[in-house]
Amino acid sequence: MRVAVDAMGGDNAPVIEVEGAVVAAREYGIPITLVGDTDRLSQELAKHNVQGLDISIHHASEVVGMHDAASDAVRRKKDSSIRVAYELVKDGVADAVVSAGNSGATMAAGMFVLKRIKGIERPAIAQIFPTLRGKTLVLDVGGNVDCKPIHLVQFAIMGEVYARHVMGVERPKIGLLSNGEEDSKGNELTRDTNAILKDISFDYRGYVEGRDIFYGMVDVVVCDGFVGNVVLKLSEGLAEAIGKMLKEEIVKSVVSKLGYLLVRKAFKSFKKKVDYAEYGGAPLLGINGVAMICHGGSNVKAIKNAIHFAHEYARKGVNQRLVEKLENDFVAYMQRDGVKEVAAG
Amino acid sequence: MRVAVDAMGGDNAPVIEVEGAVVAAREYGIPITLVGDTDRLSQELAKHNVQGLDISIHHASEVVGMHDAASDAVRRKKDSSIRVAYELVKDGVADAVVSAGNSGATMAAGMFVLKRIKGIERPAIAQIFPTLRGKTLVLDVGGNVDCKPIHLVQFAIMGEVYARHVMGVERPKIGLLSNGEEDSKGNELTRDTNAILKDISFDYRGYVEGRDIFYGMVDVVVCDGFVGNVVLKLSEGLAEAIGKMLKEEIVKSVVSKLGYLLVRKAFKSFKKKVDYAEYGGAPLLGINGVAMICHGGSNVKAIKNAIHFAHEYARKGVNQRLVEKLENDFVAYMQRDGVKEVAAG
Structure with missing residues (x-):
């Protein structure tokens, strides 16, 4: 290889x-x-x-x-x-x-x-996020804007297979990013996608919220590439901003500067934990x-x-x-009555 | 009053x-x-x-x-x-x-x-975010999903008036949340909104990205309520997760625990800076x-x-x-050729 x-x-x-x-x-x-x-x-x-x-x-x-x-x-x-x-x-x-x-x-x-x-129909870029419980894969972060439900369903299947076979998660939990947990929440796109994902044979946990990503509530978070890109850049920006704001406060006094010398190691292992370099890159699926x-x-x-x-x-x-997962669980499902229409958005 | x-x-x-x-x-x-x-x-x-x-x-x-x-x-x-x-x-x-x-x-x-x-047409909930340069107002975070361009334009106008008259920003800078800075980025909704916002008489800075929120690049960030809610909850969740991860590392050694005692004050003033309680609540506009x-x-x-x-x-x-801003800058603008069609999405 x-x-x-x-x-x-x-x-x-x-x-x-x-x-x-x-x-x-x-x-x-x-x-x-x-x-x-x-x-x-x-x-x-x-x-x-x-x-x-x-x-x-x-x-x-x-x-x-x-x-x-x-x-x-x-x-x-x-x-x-x-x-x-x-x-x-x-x-x-x-x-x-x-x-x-x-x-x-x-x-x-x-x-x-x-x-x-x-x-x-549309390849996706999947990004690994560090969480309180390990890692979560978020896709798409690659700019697939204006998605149809069928695209998000395919992202979910790709994420499931990647999490299982590359990240080594035995039975990956899948979530759909939304503005609330209840099925009544979401927008047109997520509501139609939610209905389809419930019928696919994997461990689908329904809607998850922005905060759930970092709590590691699921292994794979699915969203369109517009939202995924906002999530990715917001997370990078917020983490950097928190670091900068903390530093600004710490350098204000000699005592806290001294204290910082003592906690520096803890900061470093934290940084290592959330370092993007640990994950290398984002797979194009x-x-x-x-x-x-x-x-x-x-x-x-x-x-x-x-x-x-x-x-x-x-x-x-x-x-x-x-390819096997798509053939076994998805192709047949898509041929059921009415599914194609919903999936096409 | x-x-x-x-x-x-x-x-x-x-x-x-x-x-x-x-x-x-x-x-x-x-x-x-x-x-x-x-x-x-x-x-x-x-x-x-x-x-x-x-x-x-x-x-x-x-x-x-x-x-x-x-x-x-x-x-x-x-x-x-x-x-x-x-x-x-x-x-x-x-x-x-x-x-x-x-x-x-x-x-x-x-x-x-x-x-x-x-x-x-649709009232919005605006949330104040602490940033490296002060505060940024993000709207809508209140669940106006599946917006039309006209809704985002109205959010922008409401945000600019609030920032000017309540937050005391002399000439508020407005940004539209997107997945990249170039006009070619965005989704259907943001591209049409972007075109209209450029013609409204305020300090519109075009697309901003997720990271720009916390860098305080603009005073008002406009997005639909689905994206805004994800942004809000993601930010809360990430800030909490960073706090927890840092703490986990700090309590691992006596030295860093001791160091923490010395930086505690810096942590506290940082927390005060980003404390939601400082901002009280989110205006319903x-x-x-x-x-x-x-x-x-x-x-x-x-x-x-x-x-x-x-x-x-x-x-x-x-x-x-x-009401005055709407009458002066918006009503007349909306009557121009073709604007209504674009605005209606």
């Missing part, structure tokens, strides 16, 4: 990508192909001791920038590192893609080159292949972990499980 | 409501009418020194419970404390309502008894009158502050300003 790393996409490419790949190859023995400008990558790779590691370079002459319009750039830049990385998967040379580049382009290129899994989308500003650890999780995702044949 | 306090609605009613009223009357000299069961309220009031304070009791024999269906309860329970409180405003006996009861019922009763302001909706579990300080802000809101004639 080989992982193709788009080595040119991130904010600090290719320095971080190359180092992350070296560490992942060393720590987990994962074979890796770095995709990007050969000269630049050879030069960067030469800075590391790569003896005994299976790291190759595959040339790609173009790069999709952070501000390029995603689908346009993917179509136009035929030799871009992200597109070439997916081509390696398509050609059977690699089994998974990791990128810290333009996430819209990573999504668009995945759909363009590898196509969608049969039965999935629903394409015929494996892809992990990393933060543009990812550090070495984040890239390393993303490569590790991408490898696990590919190794465990999660997409095959997803 | 007299404030009618629904003294029976909150989780700890009427104990907290009565004490909050006494403190507000003492601290700000605000005349108050407590609405609810006369015997119960007299008994509670007798526990306080009310000499020189203008606090009266107005009888109401019924209470809307936290789990009652809002609009149904309001219609059915004609003598409920929340409905009677609004009747006092309608009859000119009081000028504002404060309630820690069922917020759906507080909203429904307000619309039912006082009716909407001309030009406002768009009805012909003034109402503040408090958390069911409000403490005395929250009730006191809500009474104070409700009094300010009434005293400053904010609704009159709102």
Whole structure:
């Protein structure tokens, strides 16, 4: 199982990508192909001791920038590192893609080159959130706005399969994000989705509220990509703001500054617990292949972990499980009377 | 300017409501009418020194419970404390309502008894969030799901008038919550709303993201009530979860426990900064009158502050300003070619 790393996409490419790949190859023995400008990558790779590691370079002459319009750039830049990385998967040379580049382009290129899994209308980006009880997967955070119920139902199924087979949750609990717990709450989209999810054979717990995410009430939280993106950025922003406000108060007095020296270790282990780098990247679910989308500003650890999780995702044949789940529980269900109409919104 | 306090609605009613009223009357000299069961309220009031304070009791024999269906309860329970409180405003006996009861019922009763302001189709609940730069008002957080652009535009106008005249922001900056800053982002609803807001004469800053709320990038953040409710509950839940996770780490060692004693004061002033009780309640905007909706579990300080802000809101004639703003900037604009169609979604 080989992982193709788009080595040119991130904010600090290719320095971080190359180092992350070296560490992942060393720590987990994962074979890796770095995709990007050969000269630049050879030069960067030469800075590391790569003896005994299976790291190759595959040339790609173009790069999709952070501000390029995603689908346009993917179509136009035929030799871009992200597109070439997916081509390696398509050609059977690699089994998974990791990128810290333009996430819209990573999504668009995945759909363009590898196509969608049969039965999935819209691939989704799933983000792992740290919670009081462990981890919760939230999807979609990838910009699937104006969803129909059918899309959210498919997100739920993809999240269930990912949580079960990659995150190792035996019987994942699924929740639908809403503005209240009662079935009477929600909007048109969630009410129709709620009705369908109750009939799918998995552990569906109904509506969950914003606060439930961090209490870890369920393993998978489903929402449309507009709401998911607000949730993701709000959480990042609030956590940062709390940190800054606390710091402002602490530096106000010598006593509290001294106290901070003593609690610093506790702060650090807290930070480690909620560090996005621990989770590496967000899986792109629903394409015929494996892809992990990393933060543009990812550090070495984040890239390393993303490569590790991408490898696990590919190794465990999660997409095959997803195809089976769709065939067994979803296709038949969708053929029941009236379901199609509700699902289409 | 007299404030009618629904003294029976909150989780700890009427104990907290009565004490909050006494403190507000003492601290700000605000005349108050407590609405609810006369015997119960007299008994509670007798526990306080009310000499020189203008606090009266107005009888109401019924209470809307936290789990009652809002609009149904309001219609059915004609003598409920929340409905009677609004009747006092309608009859000119009081000028504002404060309630820690069922917020759906507080909203429904307000619309039912006082009716909407001309030009406002849906009243909204606005919540103040503490930010790195001060405060930001987010609306709607009150459950106006499935909005049309016209509703969000009206929320924006109400928010700007409230921020200007009650929060004292000279030229409030308005933002529309979205999944990215570029105009190409957003969903159908926000894109149409964005186009209209650009043409209204106020300081509209375009799309803002989830993280911008806590950075205080704008003074007023507009969203539909589904998204607003997720934002509100997510923020509460995340702040609590961070507190709990930090505490878990701190109690793990004697050194950090000792350190905590020294930073405790900093933690406390931080907590005070972000304490919901400082803001009292959330204004219900768009009805012909003034109402503040408090958390069911409000403490005395929250009730006191809500009474104070409700009094300010009434005293400053904010609704009159709102009517003027609607007439001057909005009615004419809405008559332009094509605007009505876009606004109607």
